[in-house]
Amino acid sequence: MNTELPVVFCHGLLGWGDDELNGHPYYVCAHELKEEDDSGLPPFLFPTTGPVSSLHDQACELFFQLKGGLTDYGAEHSEKFGHKRYSRFYGNKTDYDPKATRYGGPALCTVWDKQHPLDFVGHSMGVPVIRMMQYMLAEDYFYTNCGFRGHTDDSWVHSVTSVAGSQNGSPLTWILGADTDTGILKKSALTVRFLCMLLRMEGKYQNNSRRNHFVFDLHLDQWDFDDDGKQAHMLASLAAANGEFDDGEDWAMYDLTPNAMEQYNNFLIEYPDTWYFSYTTDATFSLFGLTELFMPFVCHFALCLNALLIGNYRTRNEKWKDLIKTWHNNDGMIPTEAQRFPFVGRTGKAEEKRNCTGLPGTWTELPYALLMDHAEPAMMPHRYLKKIERKFYRKLLERIMDTRL
Numbered sequence: 001m002n003t004e005l006p007v008v009f010c011h012g013l014l015g016w017g018d019d020e021l022n023g024h025p026y027y028v029c030a031h032e033l034k035e036e037d038d039s040g041l042p043p044f045l046f047p048t049t050g051p052v053s054s055l056h057d058q059a060c061e062l063f064f065q066l067k068g069g070l071t072d073y074g075a076e077h078s079e080k081f082g083h084k085r086y087s088r089f090y091g092n093k094t095d096y097d098p099k100a101t102r103y104g105g106p107a108l109c110t111v112w113d114k115q116h117p118l119d120f121v122g123h124s125m126g127v128p129v130i131r132m133m134q135y136m137l138a139e140d141y142f143y144t145n146c147g148f149r150g151h152t153d154d155s156w157v158h159s160v161t162s163v164a165g166s167q168n169g170s171p172l173t174w175i176l177g178a179d180t181d182t183g184i185l186k187k188s189a190l191t192v193r194f195l196c197m198l199l200r201m202e203g204k205y206q207n208n209s210r211r212n213h214f215v216f217d218l219h220l221d222q223w224d225f226d227d228d229g230k231q232a233h234m235l236a237s238l239a240a241a242n243g244e245f246d247d248g249e250d251w252a253m254y255d256l257t258p259n260a261m262e263q264y265n266n267f268l269i270e271y272p273d274t275w276y277f278s279y280t281t282d283a284t285f286s287l288f289g290l291t292e293l294f295m296p297f298v299c300h301f302a303l304c305l306n307a308l309l310i311g312n313y314r315t316r317n318e319k320w321k322d323l324i325k326t327w328h329n330n331d332g333m334i335p336t337e338a339q340r341f342p343f344v345g346r347t348g349k350a351e352e353k354r355n356c357t358g359l360p361g362t363w364t365e366l367p368y369a370l371l372m373d374h375a376e377p378a379m380m381p382h383r384y385l386k387k388i389e390r391k392f393y394r395k396l397l398e399r400i401m402d403t404r405l
Contacts, residue, residue: 005116006043006109007400010062012124012166012378013252017048020216026379027123029389036390041397042119045108049129050219054250055264058125059133061219063142065090066118068107070097072146073222081250087221101221113150117158119400123378124333125256127165131268131342134160138271159275159400162363163377167278168265168344169258170334171313171324172306176253180317183259185247258320258338262345272361275403279366279396280339281331283373284311292328299373300380303332307373310335333374340365360403 011026018025025031027046034044047065049058057073064071068091078085088104089097096103112118120130136142138154174180177189254260270276283299284292284307292311294304310330315321323344327335338344341363358364370392376382381389 003040003042003401005111005118005404006045007119007121007397008045008047008066008109010120010122010126010130011046011048011051012122012126013256014051015048015123015126015379016051016216018046020048024379028379028381029377029386030393032386033390033393040401041394042401047108048217048219051216052218052252053220054252055125055128055132055255057222057250058129059136060142060146061087062129062133063136064088064107065104066107066109067112067148068110069148070100071104072142072148074141074145076145078222081248083222083250084224085222087219112156114153114155117156119159119161119404120157121161121163121396121400122165123163124374125166125252127160127162127167128255128261128264128268130157130160132264133157134271134274135268154271155273157271157274159277159403161277161279161396161400162339162341163279163396164281164331164334164374165278165339166256166334167261167340167342168338169256169261170310170338171258171315171320171327172310172333173253173257174315175309175313178253178257178259180259180315180320183254183257184249185253258323258344261342265342265345268342270361270363275360275400276341276363277365277396277399278339278341278363279377280336280369281372281374281377282329282336282369283307283331283371283376284329286328292330294332294373295371297382298371298376299332300375300382302380303373303375306330307332329369331372331374336369 009027009030015026025046030044034041045066047062049061049065053061056077060073061071070089071087073083073085075085084101086099087101089100089102090104090107092106093103109118122130134154134157137152137156140151140153142148143151173183177186178184179186248254249260283295283303285295287293292308294307299307307330311328313324315324326337329336370377372385376385377389377392
């Protein structure tokens with residue numbers, strides 16, 4: 001069993017790195033498992049990408065942060081969406097590229113290649129980010145479009161593990177103001193505007209803080225939201241943006257809609273030599289088939305309203321009406337059914353796109369949903385469940401390690 005190559009943990013929407021939020025980790029129980037007993041476990045890597053950026057941009061950031069080099073989003077993509085082509089540089093400071101917006105730190109895994117493939121664990125949006133990156137590896141995108149000097153292919157990814165993954169998008173994006181026909185954020189999306197106000201307040205707090213550290217880094221250098229190089233200023237800049245960013249298709253809000261995932265699932269395919277594992281979460285129950293309610297002591301208070309909204313959501317859009325009827329059970333962010341494996345946008349029966357035989361190339365699911373909400377397996381575990389969740393991550397990792405034999 002090869003325990004030398006690391007397992008890469010990718011955060012979801014509004015995720016953060018280990019040096020943010022005063023050191024509070026995103027994957028709390030994975031960190032605690034390492035501290036408690038790391039016998040037989042591989043090294044862990046916790047890269048951080050733009051927490052509200054698009055799948056494309058985050059996939060580029062993930063690749064260069066791991067392998068090293070100047071983060072390059074590609075000339076065609078950058079021109080199409082109107083942002084800078086380059087952002088942070090990862091690697092040795094002596095090799096720093098002056099086109100970079102700043103130095104991002106050393107590369108996390110320079111040995112990564114076809115002979116040294118990596119295993120990836122994604123939570124929430126982290127899953128389609130990994131899938132997007134594998135597609136770009138398979139298409140040799142980084143060589144042909146981003147100035148990377150070596151060729152890549154899909155075999156660089158040994159396995160993908162989805163934990164409450166946004167495999168097919170979430171109707172919560174529609175509830176928050178995305179258009180059900182296009183996925184574009186409506187001008188009347190007051191909830192998202194309110195969140196931007198909170199970002200502005202947080203940005204002002206960080207700008208006025210005398211302390212030398214920052215709370216939250218949005219990694220949006222490519223959008224000119226951080227011209228002075230101070231990470232704290234980016235939040236205030238984003239909140240004051242004129243719509244270039246949040247009114248388009250190159251950000252997380254759009255990419256998490258079922259509309260966007262319908263397009264992505266057509267080409268973000270499963271590759272025959274890669275293992276795909278899926279763990280779903282559920283924090284609601286049906287009351288006599290009349291209404292969907294959150295489970296007390298399972299669903300965090302912050303997600304209770306979301307759970308009710310998703311669980312009882314109806315749409316007038318004929319295209320999505322039948323699908324939404326099967327998406328009532330949820331974890332406060334994503335319907336449980338939508339987490340299982342990619343099927344929106346694909347033809348044929350959904351059940352044919354998975355198997356439980358333990359073979360690479362198709363999704364192997366846990367036979368039941370984990371009784372926890374969306375935040376539980378990552379950033380907000382209940383204290384009384386931490387021991388159970390550490391066991392969950394150990395079993396998850398053992399499952400990955402068994403495929404390395």
